[in-house]
Amino acid sequence: MKAKDKDIAKFYKDATAFTCISNPATALPIARLNDDYCDCPDGSDEPGTSACAHLSPLSPHNPANGAGAAGSNTTLALPGFYCKNKGHVPAYVPFTSVNDGKCDYDVCCDGSEEWEGVGGVKCEDRCQTIGKEWRKQDEARQKSLGTAGKKRKELVAEAGRLRKQVEDRIQSLGTEIEGSEIKVKQLEQEVADVERKEKGRVVKGSVSKKAGKLGVVVGLAKQRTEELRETLERVRGERDSSTSRLQEVERILSTFKEEYNPNFNDEGVKRAVRAWEDYAARDKGPDVDAAHDRDLDAMTKSDKENGLDWEEYEGDDDDSEADVLYAFESYLPPSIRGWLDQKLRNLRSTLIDSGILADTSAPSSSGDSKSVTDAKDRLTAAEKEVEKHRKTLTEHQDDLAKDFGPDDVFRALKDQCVSTDAGEYTYEVCFLSKTTQKPKKGGGHTNMGNFVGLERIVVDDELPPNGKGLGSGERIAMKHENGQHCWNGPNRSTLVVLACSEVNEVWRIVEEEKCVYRMEVGTPAVCEVLGGGGGRAGMEGKKAGGVRDEL
């Protein structure tokens, strides 16, 4: 009456006696087979009833549950009740569902698991309809899979093309670098040559010619420095007042957070508290550090106090005026030097632009002539070029080394986005970039995590008839971490689990834990690799029917 799978059927051929499959020492008269009483410690004497359903590590321990002597093999011998499902695909339904008064058509379309008719239940055989529908859907699924497979090929081709691009670029970069390196060598030679030529020629710029201008420059510099100092002081004053206001607000808010009554659950208050916590948890930005403040103190002192006496320069015509612009820095306290240096460089270029200062880099302290300097500049430029190429090369090499999944396929999806609506939000994943939650009612988007890498995970889901689901087995998943911080929780993160589909689409989004999301996404990119062959997985799903769990 109760059918079995062929592999298993052989154990049940003997018409007079039965030995438990895993415990051949236990022999039973044939009347004890399927008599709704569990005799074998492995449950093999009850393939057609629920009598051995309790044999499971999920059941409470009990000596009397083991059915047999201690030490016998209590691993279940059978994967479940075998439904022939004539006209459809055979499957195992868990023993816990046998004769419980409910038709489990999702697994057992022939209704055979309710053979006892408890409580008057009658489960007619629906395999014709279900099988037909399944085949129809399977066909559609296969077709879709075929298309998906083709699409994947296209994606792989596209990825290949993109990869080729990178490879090509790497190659050309190699050539370019080589060329640039040769150039650098040539330029080094040139510098050496020019320097040699210039040696012995004493060229000292006429000082008197520029004497008057220096005075002007120093005057301007003084005025400018004065302005900068005033501005700095003002800005600093504004900063201090803002800081203290900010601190006051933060104090108010943290008191507010301490003292508000969470029981009131006023949405507005709750939102404010959340926002405050998010704010408080965020990087505060650099604290106003004391060293920096001391620098500012020093800067805002009068120049004299800083050891800079403009008068000294205003009357001093001895040195090269341009030299002074650089040399005077050495009189400054080191804390100001860097800052002022930048300002002065800017000043200098302003001066050059306005024609006040000669556009020449010649009067450097080393006293190189213009031709030497030019040669050196060319060398520096060439060296920079080589550096730039090398950096680009590394980037491209890194890119090649990155995991873009099997066949490099995700290369073709980079930055493509798909989204779905769920509840009040639209959820979006941009491949290899990030996941986002967007409120439908408007308002700010929430980053649910930035892409950090791929991983493989094992899933075990029932595949819906339309094939839009993860199914069972190993799947590729994209990890996204460090999204926006969650109130009373972690930074948001999303695991995007991929399975084969004809088009890129988000199937499901669940918040598995507070601010930990899982997105199930279909994409042709994973077809026929991990997560591929949805149709086949579907059949396995049916067959398995949760068989494994109780083993």
Place this chain on the structure above:
Amino acid sequence: MVKHENFKTCAQSGFCKRNRAYGDTALSSSNWAAPYSLDPASVKFEKGILTGTVSKTIANTGEAVRLPLTVAFYESGTARVTIDEERRQKGEIELRHNSKAKKQRYNEAEKWAIVGGTTVSTGAATSKAAEKGTTKIVYGPASKFEAVIRHTPFGVEFKRDGETQVKLNDRGLLNMEHWRPKVDKPAPEKKEGEEEKKEGEEAVVVESDKEIAEDDGTWWDESFGGNTDSKPRGPEAVALDIEFPGYEHVYGAAEHAGPLSLKETRGGDGKYSEPYRLYNSDVFEYEMDSPMTLYGAIPFMQAQKKDSTVGVFWLNAAETWIDITKTTTSANPLSFGIGSSVTTQTHWISEAGLLDVFVFLGPKPQDVIGAYTELTGYTQLPQQFAIAYHQCRWNYVTDEDVRDVDRKFDKHRIPYDVIWLDIEYTEGKKYFTWDPMTFPDPLGMNKQLDEHERKLVAIIDPHIKNKGNYPIVEELKSKDLAVHNKDDNIYEGWCWPGSSYWIDCFSPKGREWWKGLFRYDKFRGTMKNVFIWNDMNEPSVFNGPETTMPKDNLHHDHWEHRDVHNINGMTLVNATFDALLARDKVEDKHHVRPFVLTRSFYSGSQRLGAMWTGDNQAAWPHLEASIPMLLSMGVSGFPFAGADVGGFFGNPSKELLTRWYQAGAFYPFFRGHAHIDTRRREPYLAGEPYTQIITQALRLRYALLPAWYTAFHEASVSGAPIIRPNYYVHPGDEKGFGIDDQFYLGSYGLLAKPVTKEGQEGQDIYLADKEKYYDYFDFWTYEGPGTVNVAAPLDTIPFLMQGGHIIPRRDRPRRSSGLMRYDPFTLVVVLGNSGDAEGTLYLDDGESFDFQEGGYIHRRFSYASSTSTLMSEDLAAAAGKKTKEYLKQMEKVRVEKVIIVGAPAAWKGKGEVEVSEEQSGKISAARKVSLDWHDKEDGKAAWAVVRDPGVQIGSGWKIAFA
């Protein structure tokens, strides 16, 4: 951390402070004379009821206040003492502030709390043997009880077998604050418009010439937390001292988070310094080991001494405080404590209402609990699903989420019966609506659940969102069915939806309206498998004083909220219960029993559904505290109680979650719940080995459902607790009176002590009697009395079977309890020292009211060593209309296995037993069935299994082992 500043201490509650002070003065002055006396001339005794007038003498004026007294003696042996105040009773008082409040002392608490047991005793009679100055009534079973009423000062002593058990007003703390007009003193201390004196601050004591000074600072108004109570009737507290001479332990006065045996409350090492408080409140993050008030109130207390239990029930719905002190009296000063006894003194203080106290004289715990529940009603026999496992979370966020959780349970072979929806399913916290974005298809969801006989419980709270375009609030307003404020206009407060109004379920019209809201065509998206959770019914009002309503709010018939506060929660559940009954048509054959979960409760709420201990925390101390809390509910007549498994606030470690499921499997109400800010923690998410261990605990609960259901049936007819503390089962064992971390399940001798401490791998279990106890899981044998240590690694629940019982089980794991309906039974016969055993089984369809018409099976199984026979006898009352139909339906349901633990050695090698069955009134010819023998091993008992006796669960049969 609980915010103490949000809740009053006794000193901040005027009447509590006044009465504590009154008591202290009385007890400290040597010449104290209680000013209450019963006028002997007024005493009448007629048909079991004594009446008379107590007069209270006002010290300063000598004026006498007339207080009508009634002492009623009921058939059950319960006595009831009621004192009212004549002037208020007649309405001859003036209210301040033009208040419209009712002038009487609240006299309708009994309307809500009492449903039976008030048949007056015909046997009660006055005794001629009364001493001078007393009146004596003899009453109770075999006239063994006496009430001796002392005239001056007024007091009552209750005796059983000539021995005093309970004394009222023995210490003279009786105090009824009589009505008086407010006399505005010319004193300059308070000016109009000036700030009231600070809360709890020492009030200015008005010194009078002679007598004790009375603190009148809180007579006329009182402020707390920025709210001022206008107290239009002035001071009106009632207080009484009740003494239990020779009784060291008192239990009850639920609900508090503390030990089962109540602590002293007047300070000292390990004692409380605040009285136990009963004022139903939404206490956010409540603390452990505290007399602070919680969500519900049952003013019923039992006292226990060796072989004697007595009790009192203080029927008052207003804010109540109870002080407890204990004194040791030595029989002989030279006896060094031997023969000394401890007496427990209690002081009951309520803000308003009648003085109305019931006295129960036992002598057994069940006698007292039985008498109390005869008055207040028995636990409703719940549907079977309600005692199976409930999966809750704030919140399952979409209907698809619910469906997914449903599928995942099946996928992981974890049984569950009910999934719950907290407030987020509604559209903007408007009850009776569904959020169209997140729950677009509630019916589809409910149908999926129904496929495996699962249920949905949705929350409905009493606050109704004050927002336009919401027909419910429009009706509430236009029909004027909401609670009013002190000015008799609609009261507006804040709760989940923001501005809200509160349905007044004291109003018959309000209840009638509420009833209509649950009809399937009104509350769309619900169907027959949808049930209700009433939360926030203390009521919780976010911006109210102590997170509840102002006391001067007005309810139906102009009772002040002060009068009815503790009953308020029950009225909502009552209305919801009626609504669930009314939504199914009367002609519907399978009219199902309602299920309502409530957070707030009062004496009598047990009739209407289950309670849970509110918002606990995912912390070990909360797991530990859940057991004494639920035991306390059990002995308070409300045994259908549970605590949130896993802890509501916070994230439990996996170990804690696992241990909590192991404990939860023994909660009468078994629900996992979690706060919205916590991580998901459905059992299948825990990972191995945790998921497997949790599943074992769940399956244990399901396998034992026949025993649980029988225990619930027992509770539904006798009020007996479902999980029972040691004192209840062994009232003669003084050592066990303080034990509240282990308990027995029903009458089955199943003794559990779940692990409640982190990292603990063994458990000391106290065995009260000289009897064999076997480990439930491996038959390891222990022998009492004394303490034994049971190994308790993470996958093991310390769980023993006491010899002498027969336990019915259903061992086949199913997806839900509904799908076990036709599964066969296993009987576990546990043989102890006597060699005999017995146990009962009650079974019905688990959902309808057919059992009231005989549609049930009730059997007694017994094994007698003298005849070596196991028998099944019928316990059912005479057959009813539905008896035959039900028996027919169950005729194929058989006993598939009988396991005998501690089997006699003589059975070794026996191999067979004889089974005979009663069929259509005749005994069938005996069949032979095999008997498998398993010898003793290490410390484990010998056991035997009768292989498939095949007898019907609903019929008589016999298995002969000899």
